[in-house]
Amino acid sequence: MKSSSFLLYSILSAAVVPYAAFVVGGVTPGGRYLRTITAAVSTGTGTDDLLRPSYAIEKIPLRIGHGFDIHRMAPLAEAGQPVVIGGVLGVVAHSDGDVIYHSIVDAIFGALTLPDIGQVFQDTDPRWKGCDSSKFMEHAHTVMADYGYKVGNIDVTLILERPKVASFKPAMKKNIVNLLQTTPGRVNIKARTHERVDSVGELRSLSCHVVMTLELDT
Ligand SMILES: Nc1ccn([C@@H]2O[C@H](COP(=O)(O)O)[C@@H](O)[C@H]2O)c(=O)n1
Numbered sequence: 001m002k003s004s005s006f007l008l009y010s011i012l013s014a015a016v017v018p019y020a021a022f023v024v025g026g027v028t029p030g031g032r033y034l035r036t037i038t039a040a041v042s043t044g045t046g047t048d049d050l051l052r053p054s055y056a057i058e059k060i061p062l063r064i065g066h067g068f069d070i071h072r073m074a075p076l077a078e079a080g081q082p083v084v085i086g087g088v089l090g091v092v093a094h095s096d097g098d099v100i101y102h103s104i105v106d107a108i109f110g111a112l113t114l115p116d117i118g119q120v121f122q123d124t125d126p127r128w129k130g131c132d133s134s135k136f137m138e139h140a141h142t143v144m145a146d147y148g149y150k151v152g153n154i155d156v157t158l159i160l161e162r163p164k165v166a167s168f169k170p171a172m173k174k175n176i177v178n179l180l181q182t183t184p185g186r187v188n189i190k191a192r193t194h195e196r197v198d199s200v201g202e203l204r205s206l207s208c209h210v211v212m213t214l215e216l217d218t
């Protein structure tokens with residue numbers, strides 16, 4: 001669906017059951033989106049201990065990681081994020097709330113036995129307020145590479161009642177490939193609805209699971 005059609009769909013949908021515009025995999029399925037970037041992660045020169053883990057890990061040839069994230073949708077006044085389409089809801093998050101990127105970052109940290117995303121990028125730290133989550137991805141890639149690993153493969157499951165995101169998968173995949181410096185043959189994105197049940201199905205949240213492997217980069 002073209003973005004103009006999505007916009008129309010969004011407005012029409014808002015009249016019935018409004019949903020948020022959001023950023024997933026670096027893509028906003030919908031069009032009108034005012035991204036706020038108030039912080040950036042320095043991946044090269046940081047002296048922050050949390051950002052630069054230094055303990056040794058075992059160099060096993062294959063590591064597996066799982067990541068999960070869920071973000072609440074709420075009225076814009078409460079969400080406070082100008083990422084709305086349909087004019088009613090926003091995504092409640094400290095950063096930009098990209099559930100795909102957050103899940104991938106956590107899968108990478110998990111595979112490396114490192115502290116999780118919320119420990120590294122604390123949601124009380126003003127540096128991450130409204131932060132573009134691609135910065136978290138770039139940082140996770142740097143950490144992974146520093147430990148001598150590269151992406152094995154990534155399988156993403158985005159759980160989102162609507163809109164349908166099939167036509168946006170190539171752009172999301174391209175972002176992931178570029179940020180993690182891997183190849184298209186190693187990244188897959190799936191999407192499911194939540195069959196209209198629970199918070200995801202009732203358009204009160206969206207969530208994501210990621211499973212991925214890391215390979216020792218020889
Ligand atoms: N936001 C979404 C949700 C689903 N899809 C695609 O639709 C198929 C059917 O989903 P169900 O949850 O109803 O089984 C699914 O396999 C996806 O291909 C989508 O594109 N965007």
Ligand SMILES: C[C@@]1(CO)OP(=O)(O)OP(=O)(O)OC[C@H]1O
Pocket residue numbers: 069070092093094095096097102117118119121122123128129131
């Ligand atoms: C990314 C961080 C940090 O800004 O905040 P949120 O955007 O709220 O995202 P979440 O996935 O809940 O957890 C990790 C947080 O520490």
